[in-house]
Amino acid sequence: xxxxxxxxxxxxxxxxxxxxxxxxxxxxxxxxxxxxxxxxxxxxxxxxxxxxxxxxxxxxxxxxxxxxxxxxxxxxxxxxxxxxxxxxxxxxxxxxxxxxxxxxxxxxxxxxxxxxxxxxxxxxxxxxxxxxxxxxxxxxxxxxxxxxxxxxxxxxxxxxxxxxxxxxxxxxxxxxxxxxxxxxxxxxxxxxxxxxxxxxxxxxxxxxxxxxxxxxxxxxxxxxxxxxxxxxxxxxxxxxxxxxxxxxxxxxxxxxxxxxxxxxxxxxxxxxxxxxxxxxxxxxxxxxxxxxxxxxxxxxxxxxxxxxxxxxxxxxxxxxxxxxxxxxxxxxxxxxxxxxxxxxxxxxxxxxxxx
Numbered sequence: 001x002x003x004x005x006x007x008x009x010x011x012x013x014x015x016x017x018x019x020x021x022x023x024x025x026x027x028x029x030x031x032x033x034x035x036x037x038x039x040x041x042x043x044x045x046x047x048x049x050x051x052x053x054x055x056x057x058x059x060x061x062x063x064x065x066x067x068x069x070x071x072x073x074x075x076x077x078x079x080x081x082x083x084x085x086x087x088x089x090x091x092x093x094x095x096x097x098x099x100x101x102x103x104x105x106x107x108x109x110x111x112x113x114x115x116x117x118x119x120x121x122x123x124x125x126x127x128x129x130x131x132x133x134x135x136x137x138x139x140x141x142x143x144x145x146x147x148x149x150x151x152x153x154x155x156x157x158x159x160x161x162x163x164x165x166x167x168x169x170x171x172x173x174x175x176x177x178x179x180x181x182x183x184x185x186x187x188x189x190x191x192x193x194x195x196x197x198x199x200x201x202x203x204x205x206x207x208x209x210x211x212x213x214x215x216x217x218x219x220x221x222x223x224x225x226x227x228x229x230x231x232x233x234x235x236x237x238x239x240x241x242x243x244x245x246x247x248x249x250x251x252x253x254x255x256x257x258x259x260x261x262x263x264x265x266x267x268x269x270x271x272x273x274x275x276x277x278x279x280x281x282x283x284x285x286x287x288x289x290x291x292x293x294x295x296x297x298x299x300x301x302x303x304x305x306x307x308x309x310x311x312x313x314x315x316x317x318x319x320x321x322x323x324x325x326x327x328x329x330x331x332x333x334x335x336x337x338x339x340x341x342x343x344x345x346x347x348x349x350x351x352x353x354x355x
Contacts, residue, residue, distance in 0.1 A: 006094065010325055012093070012114045012131070012319075013131070013133065014132060016312055018312075019134015019136050024183055024184055024185070024302075026222065027093075027182045029130065029131045029179070030141045030143075030144045032175070033124040033167045033172045034148070034151075034176060035157065036125050036126075036158065042124065043168065050121050054075070057120050058107075060155050061109050063154050066153070071113070073111045073118075075108070076107060076110070078104075078108065079103060084328055087100070087322075091324055093131060094108070094110065095122075106119070106122065108120065115132060116147055118147075124172070126155075128147055128151075137179055137181065140179075141235060172230055173230065174230040175234065175235050177227070177230050178227060178230075179226060180224045180226030181225050183253070184253075184298060185221050185223060185249070187253055188249075188256050189221055197249060197252060201225060205227065207226055209224040220292060220295040257302070272296055272297060273300070276306060279297060280351045282344045283341065285347065287322065309354055326346070
């Protein structure tokens, strides 16, 4: 059962750190927005109409031909999950925070490997997403396109020959595609070049978001680079533009790391080992502090300063130390202080296994 496994396991495929350029490009995401013809957009739906959309999507994903092409997928109602379970899906980047609003009218479709997820009745009737490790936008698009084509054999999409796919937000009209890459850019920040790099991104039609998408903070030096416009561009043009820009940023980050190690070796080694020591021995850690320390330790792992720790563990811990997963692991709600104590204990236990 995909949902039960997803809720109980902090690991997702995108965390494996085994894709191209995975030392800097943490993950690649393709998301397409689709709406059903003849039905108002989700913000205009009453409960009955929202349930009609969910029913139509359920029939589509349960179609034998679709499941044979797409894999083991399952639709789950958000109303049948606990608040903690819903938040875990957000923390694992499988649904957006916005899907939690008016959750009684919403659902999620998950494939058992969590590479594919579909949000139902978010801003649009369907938001089909593929999330993969490393820089794999083209591969993610190929999979999303395959899922989209399979569903379209059953679902009647709202489509205009002139405009393309019709969406609730005008910026998504056209391909309905949002493509993004999550980058880890600590060295550019340390040498104070990050601001200039991120400002330049906006001049080429891209935007920068935080760890959990629009309106969120860039914790742990993680930044999502994504397209702003979908109308007038093909899927391939959007992907090629992002890959070109991201590749340049990766080159700049790698050069910054090399220069730091060459010119300020003692400083960078001290930064990395202090982070490692704090994570290994601290008894109280806030999520924000833990993410900063993970960023500094990850930098040491990727530069070869620290061995015996895989970035995959840090990726997974970024979810496992979130408040929702801590509550699930402990079996009860906790104060902020108790979460900070439990978070530090969990990290210490994981690091003790590495000895």
